[in-house]
Amino acid sequence: MSGTPDQAQQNTPEPPPAGDETATLLGFLERQRATFAWKTGDLDSAGLRARLAPSAMTLGGLLNHLARFEDDMSTEWLHGCPQLPPWNSVDWDTDPDWDWISADEETPEALYGRWRAAVARSRLLFAEALADGGPGRQGSTASNPDIELPSLRYILLNMIEEYARHNGHADLLRESVDGLVGQDPPTRA
Numbered sequence: 001m002s003g004t005p006d007q008a009q010q011n012t013p014e015p016p017p018a019g020d021e022t023a024t025l026l027g028f029l030e031r032q033r034a035t036f037a038w039k040t041g042d043l044d045s046a047g048l049r050a051r052l053a054p055s056a057m058t059l060g061g062l063l064n065h066l067a068r069f070e071d072d073m074s075t076e077w078l079h080g081c082p083q084l085p086p087w088n089s090v091d092w093d094t095d096p097d098w099d100w101i102s103a104d105e106e107t108p109e110a111l112y113g114r115w116r117a118a119v120a121r122s123r124l125l126f127a128e129a130l131a132d133g134g135p136g137r138q139g140s141t142a143s144n145p146d147i148e149l150p151s152l153r154y155i156l157l158n159m160i161e162e163y164a165r166h167n168g169h170a171d172l173l174r175e176s177v178d179g180l181v182g183q184d185p186p187t188r189a
Contacts (some may be wrong), residue, residue: 017150021135025156032163033119036066038185039170040112040177047177048111049104059173060103062166063111069162070098070118073127073155078141081150094152 015027040059048060068087075081090098124160129152139149174180
């Protein structure tokens with residue numbers, strides 16, 4: 001059995017109904033991450049490679065894509081830094097779907113591990129940025145002053161939107177694999 005991301009093994013995060021802007025943004029992002037972890041969790045290679053015609057999308061491809069998205073948002077968009085490995089070794093002009101397609105060649109452990117590590121890096125980098133200016137903090141352009149980077153608020157909302165969209169895909173794919181359905185991950189007592 002493949003490991004599930006740590007977040008899926010905890011209670012479902014709920015955004016605070018009366019929290020400040022930062023707590024609310026992070027709460028909604030963590031809820032989307034937990035839902036994604038639940039929808040993609042505990043699958044073998046066959047489950048991660050399952051497709052629904054006519055789409056080539058897979059749960060493994062979603063894990064890989066969202067790992068790249070986490071890294072790109074927290075390093076490139078937030079800090080203006082170059083793309084991290086393995087993403088920086090891909091010729092994206094030649095193979096713009098590499099993150100989706102290459103997942104079929106990966107083990108479940110590698111896919112789950114890459115996504116968990118990217119989420120952990122993002123959490124750390126976002127926490128540092130929030131401590132250094134809050135949600136309105138602009139992305140750092142020190143490494144490339146010719147570009148204008150969005151605010152942390154914009155990045156977090158973009159991440160929530162991306163996870164929410166792909167959680168819908170994960171719903172359909174996961175139901176086709178083993179019948180798992182539902183809106184929220186189960187909570188533990």
